[in-house]
Amino acid sequence: MPQYQSLIAGLLSIGFIAACSNQTLGPQKDKAEKSAACAVEFIILGTSQDAGTPQIGNSNDAAWLDLGARRLAASAALIDHRNGARYLFEATPDIREQLKLLDDIAPIKEGSGLSSNLGISNIFITHAHIGHYAGLMFLGRESAGARDVDVTVMPRMAEYLKTNGPWAQLVSLENIKLDANLVDKQPFQLADDLLVTPYLVPHRDEYSETVGFVIAGPNKKVLFLPDIDDWERWNSEYDTDIVSIVSSVDAAFIDATFYDNNELPGRDMSKIPHPRVTESMTRLKHQPSKVHFIHINHTNPLRDPKSSESKALKDSGFNVAQRGQKFCL
Ligand SMILES: [Zn+2]
Numbered sequence: 001m002p003q004y005q006s007l008i009a010g011l012l013s014i015g016f017i018a019a020c021s022n023q024t025l026g027p028q029k030d031k032a033e034k035s036a037a038c039a040v041e042f043i044i045l046g047t048s049q050d051a052g053t054p055q056i057g058n059s060n061d062a063a064w065l066d067l068g069a070r071r072l073a074a075s076a077a078l079i080d081h082r083n084g085a086r087y088l089f090e091a092t093p094d095i096r097e098q099l100k101l102l103d104d105i106a107p108i109k110e111g112s113g114l115s116s117n118l119g120i121s122n123i124f125i126t127h128a129h130i131g132h133y134a135g136l137m138f139l140g141r142e143s144a145g146a147r148d149v150d151v152t153v154m155p156r157m158a159e160y161l162k163t164n165g166p167w168a169q170l171v172s173l174e175n176i177k178l179d180a181n182l183v184d185k186q187p188f189q190l191a192d193d194l195l196v197t198p199y200l201v202p203h204r205d206e207y208s209e210t211v212g213f214v215i216a217g218p219n220k221k222v223l224f225l226p227d228i229d230d231w232e233r234w235n236s237e238y239d240t241d242i243v244s245i246v247s248s249v250d251a252a253f254i255d256a257t258f259y260d261n262n263e264l265p266g267r268d269m270s271k272i273p274h275p276r277v278t279e280s281m282t283r284l285k286h287q288p289s290k291v292h293f294i295h296i297n298h299t300n301p302l303r304d305p306k307s308s309e310s311k312a313l314k315d316s317g318f319n320v321a322q323r324g325q326k327f328c329l
């Protein structure tokens with residue numbers, strides 16, 4: 001009897017292991033098939049305002065002890081699975097972790113012919129505020145010593161990088177290759193069916209212009225717009241209407257720096273730019289499911305998925321973008 005028992009136990013354990021293996025292999029296989037079916041993917045790599053969450057000087061923030069509550073600066077990647085090309089949107093101060101996340105989700109494809117040792121074809125940058133470009137420092141001599149990574153920007157942004165250290169050294173040492181060929185509202189072609197179109201937006205442009213991007217893949221389009229001062233001025237000064245542009249895309253990742261005017265106690269927030277989330281929700285109430293909020297300040301109650309503001313936003317059909325979120329284009 002003990003022999004039978006041990007045989008049965010053995011068979012059961014083999015069966016158990018096989019069942020476990022299937023459970024492990026199943027989703028992996030599904031994931032691989034799903035990725036293969038999706039030729040071009042847009043992946044969110046960060047959702048915070050420039051300085052990240054928690055922010056410097058806020059040592060009492062509970063997120064220091066809770067990695068899941070941390071938010072990295074707003075950034076995204078575009079992956080063309082057909083040729084292995086990987087494009088970054090923004091080079092944030094959190095680029096080390098963001099590139100690691102990207103390498104886990106969409107590893108560098110062997111034989112993709114990418115010249116850059118980081119496996120990045122282009123980095124598109126919206127503007128010269130720290131959360132959007134300062135991560136370029138990791139491409140230099142002290143870190144990756146990258147080779148010829150194309151940095152695709154508007155003309156004033158290119159001039160700024162070319163003429164100010166330490167960025168100028170990245171150019172002279174050919175860690176990066178500046179490509180200043182972006183033109184407002186003109187599609188920049190990455191492939192026949194892959195276009196990135198910059199849209200100038202109002203923002204405090206001390207060193208560069210500021211743009212948002214519409215990224216169009218073979219089947220779908222997304223808007224990536226982490227920073228803007230005002231929806232009304234976008235319309236009156238730049239002839240672009242947020243409601244129309246959201247109508248024209250399948251998903252819109254937009255500025256959610258501040259939730260409402262009660263967010264910074266003791267400060268007159270009327271002088272502080274950025275459309276409030278409450279205002280954006282009113283403007284976009286007819287197409288909430290397309291809207292995914294990003295660029296969330298560390299003071300914004302949306303950083304906590306359990307806050308009453310997060311619940312109200314979700315109940316109205318809007319979304320808060322999440323790191324690792326994928327969108328098939
Ligand atoms: Zn910003």
Ligand SMILES: [Zn+2]
Binds near residue numbers: 129
């Ligand atoms: Zn900014």
